[in-house]
Amino acid sequence: MRLTLVRRLNTLSKDLFKIHPSLAGGSSRTEAVVALESTVITHGMPYPQNLKLALSMEAIITEHGARPATIAVMDGKVSVGLNQEELSDLAKSKSCRKVSRRDLSDTLSKGLHGGTTVAATMLLAHQAGISVFATGGIGGVHRDGENSLDISADLTELGRTPVAVVCAGAKSILDIPRTLEFLETQGVCVATIGDTSDFPSFFSRKSGHHSPCHVANVQKAAELIHIQNRLNLQTGILFAVPIPQEDEIPNDQVEEWLQVALKEADSHDVRGRDITPFLLKRLTELSNGRTLTANLALLRNNAKVGAQIAVALKKLQDSEHGSCSYSFRSTHASQTAQSTRLSAVAREDEEKTGRPVVIGGTVLDIMASWNSDFQVR
Numbered sequence: 001m002r003l004t005l006v007r008r009l010n011t012l013s014k015d016l017f018k019i020h021p022s023l024a025g026g027s028s029r030t031e032a033v034v035a036l037e038s039t040v041i042t043h044g045m046p047y048p049q050n051l052k053l054a055l056s057m058e059a060i061i062t063e064h065g066a067r068p069a070t071i072a073v074m075d076g077k078v079s080v081g082l083n084q085e086e087l088s089d090l091a092k093s094k095s096c097r098k099v100s101r102r103d104l105s106d107t108l109s110k111g112l113h114g115g116t117t118v119a120a121t122m123l124l125a126h127q128a129g130i131s132v133f134a135t136g137g138i139g140g141v142h143r144d145g146e147n148s149l150d151i152s153a154d155l156t157e158l159g160r161t162p163v164a165v166v167c168a169g170a171k172s173i174l175d176i177p178r179t180l181e182f183l184e185t186q187g188v189c190v191a192t193i194g195d196t197s198d199f200p201s202f203f204s205r206k207s208g209h210h211s212p213c214h215v216a217n218v219q220k221a222a223e224l225i226h227i228q229n230r231l232n233l234q235t236g237i238l239f240a241v242p243i244p245q246e247d248e249i250p251n252d253q254v255e256e257w258l259q260v261a262l263k264e265a266d267s268h269d270v271r272g273r274d275i276t277p278f279l280l281k282r283l284t285e286l287s288n289g290r291t292l293t294a295n296l297a298l299l300r301n302n303a304k305v306g307a308q309i310a311v312a313l314k315k316l317q318d319s320e321h322g323s324c325s326y327s328f329r330s331t332h333a334s335q336t337a338q339s340t341r342l343s344a345v346a347r348e349d350e351e352k353t354g355r356p357v358v359i360g361g362t363v364l365d366i367m368a369s370w371n372s373d374f375q376v377r
Helices: 002-011 039-044 049-065 084-092 099-110 120-129 152-158 177-183 218-231 249-268 274-287 290-323 326-353
Strands: 017-019 032-036 066-074 077-078 095-097 114-116 132-134 164-167 191-192 198-201 204-210 213-215 237-240
Touching: 002 077, 002 274, 017 204, 032 049, 032 120, 032 290, 039 049, 039 066, 039 095, 039 114, 049 066, 049 290, 066 084, 066 095, 066 120, 066 290, 077 099, 077 120, 084 132, 099 120, 114 120, 120 132, 120 164, 120 237, 132 290, 152 177, 164 274, 164 290, 177 191, 177 198, 177 204, 191 198, 191 218, 204 249, 213 218, 218 237, 218 290, 249 274, 274 290
Parallel strands: 017 077, 032 066, 032 132, 095 114, 132 164, 164 237, 191 213, 191 237
Antiparallel strands: 066 077, 066 114, 198 204
């Protein structure tokens, strides 16, 4: 994590990225870092709860030995790590865009503010060399998604971006079985952290479905990330952390409120990116604030778990670099140097000549033979 973070920060486009001094300086070489999204600030809950939450999540991460890096788009630049004034501006803003992968270029080109979704935060965290990201819940396949094809870009991002996402499962407004099926198709490792493999449903500790994988604690979660990184698998990992038991709301109760909110969304023709904020807002109102309280609790808990995983992962990485045999170190260093040289040459060639376009076709010859027992009738 240490070398990757520094190397990536040094290669980012300076006109597109603004890196907080605490991350760009020497301290980022020795500390674990946890990314945080910003749509929870801009679109997830009202002011001032959103600002208090953002500050408390950063404080929790710091308290548990890691460095927080809230990611957002500010004045047309990707900001990795925000100061308190920037967090306050985001929390108060009425005109921030909700920015997923597809919206990044357009938002930056127009010099706008934006809160980054899980998908966009994963992408930008990876570009900045951050491998652990804590959030509330991921998006997924919406109910009736088999007809509407309303499937969150979070799922495809998990299938192509190697970042570990720590969350309380998929939001309970979604179709959880189809979400898990989609993640399987994308090759994403989904693991519940804790005593069982029950997959949580955001406000509830159990959804009635199971994660395909299970890790007992944060140390085992870090080991899983470490192995996946060594295998160079270019997919994310989804760690599902059940909401603390004292803050849980029973599934049946959430479903009752949700059915009311879904009917209202349908009658008001609420679709696409607006559906999730609408439903969460109505759940808060219908539950007299219980879902908001639960949401705050699970977000803070995920920040703590994310920090613990990031710290454990960094210790594993430091241990590998510091205690492996000389022959392995030499081979690893040689391979790293060679890879760096090849990458530099490739970039230089690409800058000089541009990317090649291959025009042509493939000819496939097929030969068939049969044994002596074959007869034509």
